[in-house]
Amino acid sequence: LPPTGDGGALAPPIAPPVSQPVPVGPPVTSGGS
Amino acid sequence: MTSNPASASFSALGATAVVVADPAHLGAAVIEVERELDDVDRTCSRFRVDSDLSRLNDAAGAWTSVDDLLVVAVDVALRAARVTDGLVDPTIGETMLGIGYDRDFAAIVVNGPALGSAPSWISEPTWRLVEIRRDRRQIRVPRGVRLDLGATAKALAADRAAVRAATATGGGVLVSLGGDIAVAGASPDGGWSVGIADDHRASPEPGETIAIVSGGLATSSTTVRRWSRGGLPVHHIVDPRTGLPADEVWRTVSVCACTCVDANTASTAAIVLGDEAPAWLMRNGLPARLVRRDGAIERVGGWPERAAA
Numbered sequence: 220l221p222p223t224g225d226g227g228a229l230a231p232p233i234a235p236p237v238s239q240p241v242p243v244g245p246p247v248t249s250g251g252s
Numbered sequence: 253m254t255s256n257p258a259s260a261s262f263s264a265l266g267a268t269a270v271v272v273a274d275p276a277h278l279g280a281a282v283i284e285v286e287r288e289l290d291d292v293d294r295t296c297s298r299f300r301v302d303s304d305l306s307r308l309n310d311a312a313g314a315w316t317s318v319d320d321l322l323v324v325a326v327d328v329a330l331r332a333a334r335v336t337d338g339l340v341d342p343t344i345g346e347t348m349l350g351i352g353y354d355r356d357f358a359a360i361v362v363n364g365p366a367l368g369s370a371p372s373w374i375s376e377p378t379w380r381l382v383e384i385r386r387d388r389r390q391i392r393v394p395r396g397v398r399l400d401l402g403a404t405a406k407a408l409a410a411d412r413a414a415v416r417a418a419t420a421t422g423g424g425v426l427v428s429l430g431g432d433i434a435v436a437g438a439s440p441d442g443g444w445s446v447g448i449a450d451d452h453r454a455s456p457e458p459g460e461t462i463a464i465v466s467g468g469l470a471t472s473s474t475t476v477r478r479w480s481r482g483g484l485p486v487h488h489i490v491d492p493r494t495g496l497p498a499d500e501v502w503r504t505v506s507v508c509a510c511t512c513v514d515a516n517t518a519s520t521a522a523i524v525l526g527d528e529a530p531a532w533l534m535r536n537g538l539p540a541r542l543v544r545r546d547g548a549i550e551r552v553g554g555w556p557e558r559a560a561a
Contacts, residue, residue: 229335229518230510231537231553232467238556239463242445245259245272248456249506250449251473252267252406252430 257426257440264289265297265406267430268453272444277421284420285427288413295319296405298398305399313395315385323389326382329404332517333379339521340403341492343378343393377492407470407516410434414512432470434512439465448541450475450504459558460541468512472519473504489523501526504543507533508555514538 258275260282261268269289273281295304295318304318329342382399383392393399410427411434417425418437426435426444431451435444443463447456450473462469474489474497491498505522509515518538522529530552533540539555551557 227335229514229536229538232464232508232510232539234465235539235554236462236464236469236508236556237443238459238559239442239445239461240459240559242447242456242461243442243463244257244440244445245270246447246456247259247270247272247426247428247433247445248431248447248449248454249428249433249469249471250431250451250454251471251475251504252432252451 257424262286265293265409265429266299267406268428269430270426270428271417272426272428273417273421274423277423277425280421281417281423281425284417285413285425288416289409289429291321292325292405292409292412295322296325296401296409298400298402305401308391308393309398311393313392315390315392317388317390320389323384323386323391325401325405325408326384326391326399328408328513329399329401330379330382330384332404332513336517336521338377338379338492339524340517341377341379342399342401342403343382343397344400344490344492344495403520404513404517406430407432407434407468407512410512411468432468432512432516433464434468435464435466448506450543459560461559462508462556464508467508467510468515469506469508470512470516470519471504471506472516472523474498474500474523475503489520491524498524499526500545502529502542503545505529506541506555508539 257272258278259270259272261270271282271285297303298305304322308316332340378394378397381394406429410429410432414425414427414434414436424437424439433446443465445461445463446469448460449456489498502523505519507515507518525532530550534552539553541555542550
């Protein structure tokens, strides 16, 4: 399951993130760890 | 995919793992994620003396037979070094020991002696000298060099676990490992909600929740995993060019990419790059949110503006 290609550059997401004024679903936070 | 996914959390790889999926699939998804994380821990942890990585690091320059998964993980780590011109370098293991990060963070010595002005552990970039024989599943690391896959292995685990769980359940899955996030399969209506903060254990900052539908999202921060040497603060993101913790131009950088590995590679490189980071991220087409030490926020590459209250 190698998810990354062997490309020579970092690849952007298929679709850019969008702002979500009202969170939906369980709380998940991306932050330092 | 329902619009009302459920979540489960547990400890893994020295972090909190969160799995989000349709309630009907959550139990099976968690089992698949746990299996993947066990595999990664068994092969890639530098804190387990019985891991394949520890055996490789202790091999004193000899070819070492390892698990397939470590071959993949080292391949991914070396690619991260290539695409960042060495800013994300898996051969900084000795440097990490030198600055005091020599055990699982929970057991680290919080206050230690000063690092010194001319640290002796600085070495020339050595990631280009790591060799892989894929057909034999063997790796060789130069004598005196230790691999540390910390910058990519957790993100790789998130990517692999999300794909594995989505494939096994036939549903969409989000996996967060200490705030490094991968999604796979169908997303909920409106996408997967993810809040952004300096610390993944904190609540999201108001208006700073985004939705993603594919790939990965990672955040690197100098506000976590801090300790002190000689009374001066030290953090865990090392600039391979100096052998010391990176200058703190940015306290936190979040990046979206096609995978969690690429997102984490970019967020780590951005911390190291300092003032050059926004232009570098834009050249790579990566949506990113950068927070300066004083809290000022810059958004580049299509990262959305703060949501109105």
